[in-house]
Amino acid sequence: MNQDQAYQLRQLSNSLVSHERTSRVVTICSGKGGVGKSNFTLSFALSLMELRKKVVVIDLDIGMANLDILMGTTPKHHLWDMIRERKSIWSVLEKGPSGLEYIAGGSGFQQLLHLQDEERQYFFQELEKLHGYADIILIDTGAGLTVESQQCHLSADDIILLTTPEPTAIADAYSVIKILHSQNPALSFHLVVNRVSRQKEGIEVASKFKLAVQSFLNKEIKIFGAIPDDSAVMQAVLKQVPFYSAFPRSAASLALKNLADRFVAGTQVQQENKGIKGFIRNFSRLLRS
Template identity: 35%
Template structure:
């Protein structure tokens, strides 16, 4: 299917009848063939703030604009993307990086026009990777990156494990928080570590579970004020997502709201965030496929 056809099909799926403001379908076609995928990590300091939902709905929002999207569930031990969309992947990310399964054999199509590389129950994920296995991951993603416009990675929460190096290996980092002070403090900790250990200096902030967007703006203002006071970083506001009681119910059904209720508060807001993400200029840094998950970065601080 061409990018334009996909755009139309997905537009129908979500009830949209416009092209992406500022991009348009012609540019989308070009973008679809422009080179390796843009890689976006969705991460957080505190767990349970809605990272997996933000990653999934951002990915689906981008797919609804005709982007070829791969969502990677890299949340070691707590993977959930397969449950959110009721997919039954036979293989997972861990098997891919251990060279047991080809990436294309592990990827499954999920409703909404996107593809998922999951970490199903029993899959070791990225835990305890050897250097050779990290190389497999780089090779696998390098090989696939030209087939996608956007790769969204749902990382684990916190400052331990692979979440930070994974984030640092991507073109862009979306930090998810909710308005609670503990979540905000942990979001700041993630930003600080990514800056100090990997030199990241640009972040996008998504504020989840807000009463209204004013609350999101205020949370962003507080976090970015502290961050720019103490660190050489720029924290951009990607947007807010409302608290939506429909979301837990959708999880119970295994039917994401972007399919069943695309105009519901969370799904509509997430599509707005996806639109902003796609409209943002891609960082000028020479990243992309060859940079993605390079051994130096997964192994620790950049040399």
């Protein structure tokens, strides 16, 4: 890219920055693997975009980053290239289906803890440019907790915790809350029960889970909702298109639409929003400790 093009790109990005945008950072996590986080992340992003929210998705699934596979795209750059090659965040921000903007993970996140001070500073400096650019920054992470993902969840405005109704998935989800809560009792958890056979099952599972967290950890969590077990999801994975785009009328997509409506309504009443700046502040403090 020549200097003129770089200048134009910068002007364009600046013109897209709005101080009205809160750049709320939302991480997606689970205890057990394979419960549907990545599919949820993409389709949730698309459903938020339909509500005219500016969304940026970041793939931070260590070593296994595969959002691009689910979208059938081949990213030109990864997050790690941004740090190593000192690229601007705008040049690693890729476009997926329906204009979904995302930053591919590659294997970079693993090295984040071992960055030189200067590299780390550069990473945070670029990430901060999303302030005012995005309304919502969705961060997909791997299953369970690693040192890195833990810090990421601890720094976010909201954590969407996914589980399926299976007892093993529920037990692992509980462990995740227990660990994170012990480090920061003020975290905001939103529980999603994925792959339910009936809506009633989702409500039952979520209510029992909420009660257990309340009585054993003395912690309030929000029940965000349930998503049906729907063959459209697997079909969309095979087509490498997010289910929300491939099958917009499917039961899973309608559930996502409903979740997005509720999430956006909740955003407006959110009092204290730390946004990307707060995320960076917390994250850098945790990295130093």
